Amino acid sequence: NAGVMQxxxxxVRRRGQEARLRCxxxxxxxxxxxxxxxxxxxxKFMVYLQKENxxxxxxxxxxxxxxEFPKEGPSILRIQQVVRGDSAAYFCASSIEMGDTExxxxxxxxxxxx
Amino acid sequence: xxxxxxxxxxVILSEAASLELGCNYSYGGTVNLFWYVQYPxxxxxLLLKYFSGDPLVKGIKGFEAEFIKxxxxxxxxxxxxxxSDTAEYFCAVNAHSSASKIIFGSGTRLSIRP
Numbered sequence: 109n110a111g112v113m114q115x116x117x118x119x120v121r122r123r124g125q126e127a128r129l130r131c132x133x134x135x136x137x138x139x140x141x142x143x144x145x146x147x148x149x150x151x152k153f154m155v156y157l158q159k160e161n162x163x164x165x166x167x168x169x170x171x172x173x174x175x176e177f178p179k180e181g182p183s184i185l186r187i188q189q190v191v192r193g194d195s196a197a198y199f200c201a202s203s204i205e206m207g208d209t210e211x212x213x214x215x216x217x218x219x220x221x222x
Numbered sequence: 223x224x225x226x227x228x229x230x231x232x233v234i235l236s237e238a239a240s241l242e243l244g245c246n247y248s249y250g251g252t253v254n255l256f257w258y259v260q261y262p263x264x265x266x267x268l269l270l271k272y273f274s275g276d277p278l279v280k281g282i283k284g285f286e287a288e289f290i291k292x293x294x295x296x297x298x299x300x301x302x303x304x305x306s307d308t309a310e311y312f313c314a315v316n317a318h319s320s321a322s323k324i325i326f327g328s329g330t331r332l333s334i335r336p
Binding site: 141143149150151152153156164166167199201210211212213214215216 | 228256258264265266267268271312322323324325326327328329
């Protein structure tokens with residue numbers, strides 16, 4: 109049973125370009141979380157999705173960031189018109205259901221904006 | 223709103239020393255509690271979790287944590303650390319039995335001197 113798969117592992121974008129980060133949850137998991145980790149900081153919650161639904165996006169910046177988790181395929185975190193401040197590690201986690209269950213993390217995508 | 227505080231940002235110990243990392247949370251209702259570990263260059267892995275029952279929880283690699291409801295605390299302990307325990311440790315919380323995001327503390331970096 110493969111774990112949570114994120115790709116790419118490393119992504120370099122120039123300022124103003126778009127970044128697309130992909131997350132395939134563990135088999136059977138229908139809930140996905142996205143977190144951002146900046147150097148010397150903890151994990152900041154961004155968004156919590158169930159298939160075809162956004163459950164909680166209170167941590168998402170209001171502009172340029174969006175996330176989806178379609179019925180088929182991976183969850184996508186999309187950052188439009190990237191700026192240097194978007195450089196960070198982005199982690200995805202998945203869980204089997206909501207509530208009393210743990211989340212399993214992927215290896216992360218390290219985004220560097222140059 | 224839920225929040226998690228980890229007061230120790232960086233802890234340095236010698237091998238065989240005992241470890242206790244503090245974690246306090248803020249939430250008025252019933253919570254699930256977690257400790258995750260992130261080894262250098264790797265993704266987060268679950269060390270242990272508390273959902274209900276015995277407040278003393280035993281996890282992998284000799285770690286344990288005690289939930290003290292009256293103190294809103296979930297401190298992580300290990301009686302004798304090893305060099306391989308060098309990592310970053312994150313405490314996390316989510317509201318019990320609901321579609322609730324998992325909130326992480328800022329992390330504690332643990333360095334073990336051989």
